[in-house]
Amino acid sequence: MKASFVPAALLVAVAPIVAAAQPSNPRADTAASRAAPAVEREMGLRPALAAHGLTVSPGLTNDVSSIAAGGVRSGSAARALFTGIFEADLGALTGWKGASLLVGYAAQRGDNGSELAGDVQAFSNIDATRFAHLYEAWFQQSFGEFARVKIGRVDANTEFAVVDGAANFINAPAGFSPTITGLPTYPDPVPSVNLFLRPVSWLELAAGYFKGTFDDIASIDGVVKDRFMIAQRR
Numbered sequence: 554m555k556a557s558f559v560p561a562a563l564l565v566a567v568a569p570i571v572a573a574a575q576p577s578n579p580r581a582d583t584a585a586s587r588a589a590p591a592v593e594r595e596m597g598l599r600p601a602l603a604a605h606g607l608t609v610s611p612g613l614t615n616d617v618s619s620i621a622a623g624g625v626r627s628g629s630a631a632r633a634l635f636t637g638i639f640e641a642d643l644g645a646l647t648g649w650k651g652a653s654l655l656v657g658y659a660a661q662r663g664d665n666g667s668e669l670a671g672d673v674q675a676f677s678n679i680d681a682t683r684f685a686h687l688y689e690a691w692f693q694q695s696f697g698e699f700a701r702v703k704i705g706r707v708d709a710n711t712e713f714a715v716v717d718g719a720a721n722f723i724n725a726p727a728g729f730s731p732t733i734t735g736l737p738t739y740p741d742p743v744p745s746v747n748l749f750l751r752p753v754s755w756l757e758l759a760a761g762y763f764k765g766t767f768d769d770i771a772s773i774d775g776v777v778k779d780r781f782m783i784a785q786r787r
Contacts, residue, residue: 606643607642608638608642613633616723624671625668630664641655653692653693688708691705701748705745706742710728713736713783737781743764761782
């Protein structure tokens with residue numbers, strides 16, 4: 554894809570907001586009164602699950618971008634990403650100390666802003682060819698603060714090359730270094746084995762061995778094919 558300079562763009566991120574609206578008529582008031590106990594029960598379900606080490610986290614991200622000048626062509630792109638994450642603390646659930654597991658599902662729908670911008674990495678961090686599939690599924694064993702092992706389908710960018718300051722931005726280039734070719738991350742994490750050691754409080758050594766990457770960019774230089782390895786200290 555040919556890279557282009559985009560001098561101006563309008564980016565809007567919309568997060569789901571739950572608000573209580575004042576009823577405009579007695580019927581609405583009555584309906585709201587009947588619904589209140591059900592809402593309270595639903596809100597009480599998550600703390601009850603958490604008490605047993607279970608967490609369910611649904612999420613919906615929408616964003617809209619517009620090319621004001623430059624790029625391949627002017628226009629707007631809108632996309633949405635739904636995620637559903639189930640986590641289990643096996644220590645609280647079964648007494649298996651230091652063990653946890655996570656299963657996550659993701660589905661993306663909408664336009665791809667890169668087709669308008671002509672950029673190399675991705676215009677939005679949820680841009681992708683539409684998909685709906687298992688996103689992450691891993692088991693982790695921690696050994697106190699000293700070490701942990703994570704095995705399964707892991708988004709590499711949740712553990713490696715993480716840019717903490719990028720969490721507040723929706724454009725993908727801030728997510729990780731563009732010099733890391735074929736990082737197995739969104740939208741297709743892959744099976745892996747990861748080891749993390751913390752010999753002292755101020756140092757962590759991390760290494761990951763990934764099956765490979767499904768990202769088309771990996772085939773550009775022919776280097777990243779059936780495996781991806783990464784190590785870092787932080």
